[in-house]
Amino acid sequence: MSGGSGVAEHGRRRIDEIGEESRRRILDAAEELFADRGFERTSFVDIAKRSGISRGSIPWHFRNKDGLLMAVLARAMDRFLPPERYQRSLPSLATLLLDYESWARSGNSALIFMVLTEAMGSTGAVRGQYQEFFETRRRRVVRWLRAQRPAGAGGGADDRERAAAVALNGAVMGIHLQFLVDPEVDLEAALQSLAALVDTNLAVVWGGTRDP
Known part of the structure; x- marks a missing residue:
């Protein structure tokens, strides 16, 4: 019985690996x-040709x-900007912006x-997905701010951190x-500023x- 279970588990892992690779x-x-x-x-046809994965598999994923x-x-x-950067030792904002x-x-x-551009011209799924995308990144910034919040911070700090x-x-x-738009812009200097x-x-x- 245990041998059969092990084979099944191995099979599931293999299927998962194939799915992740695809x-x-x-x-x-x-x-x-x-x-x-x-x-x-x-198009999906273009992506299928480039990836070597069948066109029908793309919407499945x-x-x-x-x-x-x-x-x-x-x-x-x-x-x-991996999520774990916000969960381990706290990087400085300068370091995050270098990333x-x-x-x-x-x-x-x-x-x-x-x-x-797609989200601005849509009221459907892509706008909702983009809203969630930005909300996720705002939550990460809020966590970064909250981790540095000093004891005795004034009332309403949560709202100000979200803003x-x-x-x-x-x-x-x-x-x-x-x-x-303009590669002459000094990206590093602007972000560090x-x-x-x-x-x-x-x-x-x-x-x-x-301070005054």
Whole structure:
């Protein structure tokens, strides 16, 4: 009986491994094609040819093209900003923004604005998925802020931290967009300037006042 159970467990693990490999190959192909051709000009047939995975398997893994695009974007960002960075030793904001700079300079970082274009013109699933994508990243910033919150922070600190997360996310995206449109923008200097501004004004987030 135990031998049969072990064989079944091995079989399930093998199926899971095959599924994960197929998913990775689909994501790799889609990321390359979206970056090269754009979202609209890339079809499931193109992705199937590039990945070597059957066309019918793609919606099984990702439901639809919008879901695939969101999965590509989330993986691309997690490559440089992995969630565990917010759960282990606390990195400085300057360090986090250096990680973001590395991603912004990668060939596929424009995907974040490709998805934004899709979301702005949609009231369906892609907008909801993009909202969740940003909410996830705002929650990570809030966790980072909360981990540094001083004892005795003023009332309403939770609300101010959430507002700060929105502001910081918007500032980073704005700098990123300017860099993509105009490569003469000094991306590193702009992001590090943002980090210095935030560090200087964190007391306001927690209910304190700035030094005169």
